[in-house]
Amino acid sequence: MSALLAIEGLTVAYGAVPVVRDASLAVAAGEVLGLVGESGSGKSTLGMAVLGLLDPAARVEAGRIMLGSDDLLALPPASRRPLCGSTIALIPQEPMAALNPTLRIGRQLDLVLRQHGKGNAGARRRLAEDALASVMIADPPRILASYPFQLSGGQLQRVLIALAFALGPKLIIADEPTTALDMSAQGAVLDLLVSRARDEGAGVLLISHNLPLVRRYADRVAVMRRGAIVESGMAADVLAAPRHAYTSALIAALPANTPQRTPLPVPEV
Numbered sequence: 001m002s003a004l005l006a007i008e009g010l011t012v013a014y015g016a017v018p019v020v021r022d023a024s025l026a027v028a029a030g031e032v033l034g035l036v037g038e039s040g041s042g043k044s045t046l047g048m049a050v051l052g053l054l055d056p057a058a059r060v061e062a063g064r065i066m067l068g069s070d071d072l073l074a075l076p077p078a079s080r081r082p083l084c085g086s087t088i089a090l091i092p093q094e095p096m097a098a099l100n101p102t103l104r105i106g107r108q109l110d111l112v113l114r115q116h117g118k119g120n121a122g123a124r125r126r127l128a129e130d131a132l133a134s135v136m137i138a139d140p141p142r143i144l145a146s147y148p149f150q151l152s153g154g155q156l157q158r159v160l161i162a163l164a165f166a167l168g169p170k171l172i173i174a175d176e177p178t179t180a181l182d183m184s185a186q187g188a189v190l191d192l193l194v195s196r197a198r199d200e201g202a203g204v205l206l207i208s209h210n211l212p213l214v215r216r217y218a219d220r221v222a223v224m225r226r227g228a229i230v231e232s233g234m235a236a237d238v239l240a241a242p243r244h245a246y247t248s249a250l251i252a253a254l255p256a257n258t259p260q261r262t263p264l265p266v267p268e269v
């Protein structure tokens with residue numbers, strides 16, 4: 001399978017400190033790549049670099065981020081900006097933080113759809129209702145009339161998934177997308193995200209601490225340690241028979257029989 005996203009030799013630093021170091025990985029269309037590693041290993045920084053949403057303090061020191069035949073890092077800002085949110089979508093950890101608390105959901109969806117040129121007000125309303133129905137939210141008109149605080153975390157994450165797919169993304173960066181959800185909502189949200197992505201041929205970069213969750217949803221996995229990719233391969237193989245001591249330590253740090261918990265900090269290896 002040819003790569004939809006190919007990151008080649010990416011190095012990103014905050015000040016003098018590189019936090020992503022010569023990292024390379026690829027995601028094919030319709031594929032889920034799990035990116036795992038302990039807190040602070042550089043996963044989100046890598047994801048934000050793909051989205052073009054790095055903190056202003058961050059500097060890309062080397063590498064290429066190829067989306068198809070375009071090097072995103074070489075595109076002028078005016079060409080790159082419209083890709084964020086449409087061709088490349090973010091499903092964030094905290095859905096509440098991605099929404100404006102003072103605006104009804106319908107108004108917020110309409111603003112984004114309008115910004116991306118999706119027809120007149122009537123067409124956008126139909127598109128928003130259809131998008132919500134497609135993520136199996138009951139009673140889309142009620143959801144559109146609600147404020148974010150009136151919905152559960154799982155419902156809000158479905159709203160963001162609906163919005164992402166309404167814009168026809170090729171690549172989805174899901175950064176700890178279920179960490180803020182209760183256990184019962186976690187599986188439902190990931191089932192939905194991954195099945196929609198596969199149906200529509202979108203690639204997913206699934207950033208997560210949660211190894212059991214990555215084992216369940218990812219086709220392949222890349223393991224990040226201190227900014228470097230130390231191991232990658234088919235998720236089932238890497239997580240069943242890791243070759244790198246750091247991956248073994250991550251797996252060993254999982255509390256037995258509590259598969260959804262965040263792993264404890266791993267020991268030095």
Ligand SMILES: Nc1ncnc2c1ncn2[C@@H]1O[C@H](COP(=O)(O)OP(=O)(O)OP(=O)(O)O)[C@@H](O)[C@H]1O
Pocket residue numbers: 014019037038039040041042043044045046055057209
């Ligand atoms: N804006 C920033 N300024 C300075 N350093 C930062 C900034 N954002 C992140 N860092 C540092 O960069 C390193 C990588 O952070 P990053 O958030 O990418 O890791 P992560 O693997 O996603 O961690 P987590 O799972 O906790 O989100 C960390 O040492 C972090 O403290």
